[in-house]
Amino acid sequence: MKKAFKILIAAPLLVGGAAFADSALTVKKSGRAPEASLKVKSSLVPTFEVYQKKVVKGKTEVFKVKNIPALDIGEEREVQASDIGPLRLPASREVAVKPTRIKDSPALYIPQVPVYNAVVEPSKNLTSADAFKKIPDVKMLSPITEPATHEPKVELVKIDEMQPNDYKLLQAMIFLEMQKNYELAMGLFAELMEDPEHRIQALYNYALTAKGMGLNSEFRQYMLQVAQEAKNKDWQQKATEALVQHINVLETSDIALIDPLVIKYDLDITKNDDYQITRAKYYSEKGQLGLMEDALVFISDKSPRYPEALLLTGLFNYRQGKVDDAAIALERLMDATEGNKTLQLRSVGALTLARIQFQKSDYKAAFQSYLKVDKSNPLWLQAMVESAWTQILGEDYEGAAGNMFSLHTDFFKNAFSPESYVVRTVGYLNLCQYGDGAQVLNEMTKKYAPWKKKLDEYQAKNSSNMNYYDTVKSWIKNSDMKEVDGLPRSFIVELARHPAYMSVQKQINNYEDEVVRFNKVALNLIKMERDLIAKQNAANKDLMEAKKSLKGDAPSEAVVARIQKSEQKLLSYRIQTHIAKKARVSIKNLRTVGLARIDKEKNVLRAQASQALQVRFKDMAANLNRVLDQNEVLQYELYSGAGEHIRYQMAGGDINEKERPELKVQKEKSLNWKFKGEIWEDEVGHYRSSLKNVCAQENSVAGLGQ
Structure with missing residues (x-):
């Protein structure tokens, strides 16, 4: 009993600790078979497992009883009531009352209460009179008037029912925003442009549809039209927001129209770096440096457009006369890229930084900046020539001669760089290597003297600047030609590599790509019609087969559902086919107008490109003439210096052994050459001449070639 009592007491404690985590808790009970155990359920009712011993093949085994048989306690006894007879009450009896004797009452007890002599302390002051004065007055609430009630006036208002064009607009918006089916959407918007009520909305959404199809000039044309024509301020604001969002497909000059609208509607453009860069470029071209600075200040160093902002900041500071600040901005550009x-931007920044450092006579830093111009950039050849002049002015004549020699190898046989021969000659002249200098001049005269006549003849025959564009165009179609319209191939290559022409030609190429996309719209609609007709025939066939499966007056739900689905598909394909046919017709007119506009804009761009080529042609021709004119001066310096040098040596003079600073790259990248050997592209700009300075005295003519 003692052990059992302990178990019953412990069970609730165990239940309270863990019964809610487990469905039943098993507690081992001492005094029973090893297999016996106690389970306490969540209801706190203990349950014992029952085991039974059986003799199997002479061995006693213990089995757990899973199904306990019901206890047979017999049947419940039945109680039956008997009939009610007459009521038999006991006979009455008389009670004898005895008189009660009253005893004398006890004496009254009066308790003795001691006198209260306790001393009471005086009362404490819990507050003061001033405290009551500090209590703020609570103003009485204003009386609340009874609300005035009025009888509701219910008026019938006419509901504007949707018209056919409203349904057409809704359908076009579904194609545009949900299905991205730009061809069908464009066809519907083209029809709605003829409706005055839906014109502005149709123009706006047509422009977005064109943007989705890559027709950027169509987007620009019609979205600007909405921004100018819309009398509704909401649509004008929406058009302005769309133009700001897609500023990268617009032209820089469009800022003149968009910026006033941005100010009018107080649009937040502080986080739109693309728009700020475009603003900065526009105001830079217009010379409004204050607005240019306002645009650049919003671009953070985390922005992808930050390098471009640094380049514009450098140009801004330079135009303000802040040369040191401009150099700092460009150095930060080098670190950022x-x-x-x-990157094209890095090469432009490096060349600009090098020229600023050259201007400040910091030749060592300028030389290193020139080397940062990428070899694939069109400005690289010019950068190499300018870096050689930097070495000349830094008295590193071996480096200047070595780098210019690398430009005169077969690797650059198609390059146009007459000035490099002048730099190389000046380098030899300062090293007193007069024979090598004379040989370089002979090479230059042999190569470029015939070009002077060809350039003069070309300019005389081609007075129109469009001829220059046609010449470059002819060479691009067949770049293997060694001469086009009398101009050498290397001259045309250098002419067409200039950024002033390439930037305009890039826009022309974009227009050409857009024409291809515009023509593809009609082809896509034709293909769509064919696909829809095929789907329509398939849906019609499926509908006929479904109707054949109808049997009796009560068809199955599956057959009815199949018929309904086939009918819906058939109706949908018929509507889409109808829209595709109408879209092909309606887009045809817009396509004609759009292609005419693109051709007109391409003609304007061609005129700009032709003008850029003509200006570049004149600069290159003038540079060639200047170099050839200096040939005689250099020859005189060479022969005069050679004579003095021979007389000095005949007199027994010594060679000047003065050490001079060298502007060169790291020692492991610097290469000496001895007129023979291979030239590697990644090593160009790192060569140095192995010829030594044999001059008798300092007689530098470094600035002769400039």
Whole structure:
């Protein structure tokens, strides 16, 4: 009993600790078979497992009883009531009452209460009179008037029912925003442009549809039209927001129209870096440097457009006369683009920084900046020539001669760089290597003297600047030609590599790509019609087969559902086919107008490109003439210096052994040459001449070639 009592007491404690985590708790009970155990359920009712011993093949085994038989306690006894007879009450009896004797009452007890002599302390002051004065007065609430009630006036208002064009607009918006089916959407918007009520909305959505199809000039044309024509301020604001969002497909000059609208509607453009860069470029071209600075200040160093902002900041500071600030901005540009050294922006920034450092006579820093111009950039050849002049002015004549020699090898046989021969000659002249200098001049005269006549003849025959564009165009179609319209191939290559022409030609190429996309719209609609007709025939066939499966007056639900689905598909394909046919017709007119506009804009761009080529042609021709004119001066310096040098040696003079600073790259990248050997592309700009300075005295003519 003692052990059992302990178990019953412990069970609730165990239940309270863990019964809610487990469905039943098993507690080992001492005194029973090893297999016996106690389970306490969540209801706190203990349950014992029952085991039974059986003799199997002479062995006694213990089995757990899973199904306990019901206890047979017999049947419940039945109680039956008997009939009610007459009521038999006991006979009455008389009670004898005895008189009660009253005893004398006890004496009254009066308790003795001691006198209260306790001393009471005086009362404490819990507050003061001033405290009551500090209690703010609570103003009485204003009386609340009873609300005035009025009888509701219910008026019938006419509901504007949707018209056919409203349904057409809804259908076009579904194609545009949900299905991205730009061809069908464009066809419907083209029809709605003829409706005055839906014209502005149709123009706006047509422009967005064109943007989705890559027709950027169509987007620009019609979205600007909405911004100018819309009398509704909401649509004008929406058009302005769309123009700001897609500023990268617009032209820089469009800022003149968009910026006033941005100010009018107080649009937040502080986080739109693309728009700020475009603003900065526009105001830079217009000379409004204050607005240019306002645009650049919003671009953070985390922005992808930050390198471009640094370049514009450098130009802004330079135009303000802040040369040191401009150099700092460009140096930060070099650090920001260190991970992408082939970036066009980096090469432009490096060349600009080098020229600023050259201007400040910091030749060592300028030389290193020139080397950062990427070799694949059109400005690289010019940068190499300018870096050689930097070495000349830094008295590193061996480096200047070595780098210019690398430009005169077969690797650059198609390059146009007459000035490089002048730099190389000046380098030999300062080293007193007069024989090598004279040989370089002979090479230059042999190569470029015939070009002077060809350039003069070309300019005389081609007075129109469009001829220059046609010449470059002819060469691009067949770049293997060594001469086009009398001009050498290398001259045309250098002419067409200039950024002033390439930027305009890039826009022309974009227009050409857009024409291809516009023509593809009609082809896509024709293909769509064919596909829809095929789907329509398939849906019609499926509908006929479904109707054949109808049997009796009560068809199955599956057959009815199949018929309904086939009918819906058939109706949908018929509607889409109808829209595709109408879209092909309606887009045809817009396509004609759009292609005419694109051709007109391409003609304007061709005129700009032709003008850029003509200006570049004149600069290159003037540079060639200047170099050839300096030939005689250099020859005189060479022969005069050679004579003095021979007389000095005959007199027994010594060679000047003065050490001079060298502007060169790291020692492991610097290469000496001895007129023979291979030239590697990644080593160009790192060569140095192995010829030594044999001059008797300092007689530098470094600035002769400039």
